[in-house]
Structures are given as structure tokens and as C-alpha cells.
Amino acid sequence: MDRIERAGKGEFGESYAGIEVDQEQVRAIVFRKPSAAFDDFIRKSAEDACVVVRDADHSARELAVWHDRVLADLPYWAHRGVRIVSIGARHDGKGVEVGARDAEEARRELLARYGATAPLIFQPADPVRPLPAPTSRIAPPPSI
Incomplete structure (x- = not known):
């Protein structure tokens, strides 16, 4: 493999x-x-x-170009209020998955900019929330 x-x-x-x-x-x-x-x-x-x-519909190289294009435009999309949470090319060549707070809005906006044939797949996604840091529960060393 x-x-x-x-x-x-x-x-x-x-x-x-x-x-x-x-x-x-x-x-x-x-x-x-x-x-x-x-x-x-x-x-x-x-x-x-x-x-x-x-x-496959697209090669990994083709999808990398689309991935990088959407990634480079993230400030533009943020300015327009389109909240993109994730971007990733699919291993099966179907397209680039775009995770967005409002997937339908992202579909309308991105396809209007990139064209109806852009190989983008839209998924609803919530923002990533980091896990809180673990609290230390280490007991102090015993007194001698």
C-alpha cells in the first residue's frame, strides 16, 4: 500500500x-x-x-488546489460572515469538504464565487472547542 x-x-x-x-x-x-x-x-x-x-471524480492534486484556494480565502469568508470551521479533501476524490456553521449559506456563497462546478461538499459543523486543561490532583510528597 x-x-x-x-x-x-x-x-x-x-x-x-x-x-x-x-x-x-x-x-x-x-x-x-x-x-x-x-x-x-x-x-x-x-x-x-x-x-x-x-x-474517482478528481485527483488528490486537483483537490489540493481547491483546498488551498478556499483556505487562502478564509479572511474573505470571515469578513462576509460565512463561518467556515473545517476544510479537507476527501480521499475518495469526490471533492473538498467544507464544514460551516450554516452549510446552505456557505454553499450559496462559495459556489457563487467559485462556480457551480467547483468540487465542494458542504457539511454543517460547529466550531472546535478545545478541551479544558486537566487539573492537577497530585498530592504533595509526604513529610519526613
Whole structure:
């Protein structure tokens, strides 16, 4: 799997979207835009391991561009009152997930700016709240 992932990110970057480990079925699932050369590489690299290949809409490289674009525009979105909480490219190549307080508002605003075909997937999300620091309950050393 490591060999497939390294080659996917490097030599086959225009095709590779991501990899998933299905522990229950004891197999790896490689998501990629169709590529005969990459499929041949996967077949040879898999040896006796079970590797399933599935089509992806976008490569990891394509999604990285969209991720970075939305990330760079965070100050703009904050100024417009669109509260984006998280951004992350999906390993299956479907798109970039944008977590927002109001997912429908984010959908309207971001697609108006980036175009209706932008590979963005909107999810409702609350802001991250850090856990409070643990309080120390260490007893003082015994007196001698």
C-alpha cells in the first residue's frame, strides 16, 4: 500500500485520489481517475494483497488546489460572515469538504464565487472547542 501511495502521489499524481484500508474485509481500496498505466502499476505492486480499484471524480492534486484556494480565502469568508470551521479533501476524490456553521449559506456563497462546478461538499459543523486543561490532583510528597 505504501508503494502504491508513494507512486500515486508522485508518478501518477494526475490520477491518484487516495487510499482506504478496509480492515474488516482485509483489503485496500485505491481511488483514482481511470489510468491504464496506474492500474498496471497497482496490479503489479499488489502482489498477493487484495486491492480494489475504484473510480474517482478528481485527483488528490486537483483537490489540493481547491483546498488551498478556499483556505487562502478564509479572511474573505470571515469578513462576509460565512463561518467556515473545517476544510479537507476527501480521499475518495469526490471533492473538498467544507464544514460551516450554516452549510446552505456557505454553499450559496462559495459556489457563487467559485462556480457551480467547483468540487465542494458542504457539511454543517460547529466550531472546535478545545478541551479544558486537566487539573492537577497530585498530592504533595509526604513529610519526613
